[in-house]
Amino acid sequence: MAEALDLNRYAGHLIRRAEQIHTSLWSRHVSEAVTSQQFAVLNALRDRAGIDQRTVARLTSLDRSTTHHIVRRLTEQNFISRVRDETDRRRTLLALTAEGRMLHASLAPSAKKINDELLSVFPDERRGEAMHVLARLSQRKPVRTRETF
Template identity: 60%
Template sequence: MAQALELQNYVGHLIRRAEQVHTALWYRHVSREITSQQFAVLNALSRDPGIDQRTLARFTSLDRSTVNHIVRRLTDQHYVNQVRDEEDRRRTLLSLTVQGAELLDSLIGPAKNINEQLLDALTYTERQQAIDILRKIASLDDESLHGGP
């Protein structure tokens, strides 16, 4: 008979559960229309207007097909503007529209609030430790994830 894991001690399970909690809070307190991934795209374009989709994917840690889908949707909703790069016609440069910037501004406060709600269960020291640990896990590179060269 196979030996079962104790899911309460399994990192992957806990990360998935934490994501479920985040998603529920996001839906309840931030937006039912804009996902946290779409928010990440809007935020990245606010910080670095005029970047291309490949750079946007890297900045948001999203795969290129997901970024392509999100950009297409946000463009259709008039939140993102796309223009051809005059120096390299193969590239499309992205920026927020006025509507996109206004939308982002309306989401930032509630997004900060749910971040605080998630961290409220922790002491100040635990908060920094949790953020440091999550950053370390999130920064695993593709080589580590795929077992080496």
């Protein structure tokens, strides 16, 4: 029978705890109404008006279904506009509305502050290394089937 894992040395547990801390900071200091995933979509569109939903999903690392729901909700709230692509009628191009730009501008400074707060647990000279480790983890492709390692 396998022994219990020391959760303080288990990467998945620590990542989940870090996400809980991020979510708590986000709702307390950025927004209770706009999630960090919704902000990621707004941010992806901030300087890229006219991209399609698939590109937004790729830029935000959200699955297509989640991206669809977020875009629909932000469109209903008049933060995103949708326009049919004239060259490819199957595509819908997205852009921030004036309200969406104002929302992004109101949230971005606080989002940066909580990012700085999260990284404050590392000495200044180790923050780049911490971001590098997180970036490496986030680039790992998920395993689609159940496999034994």
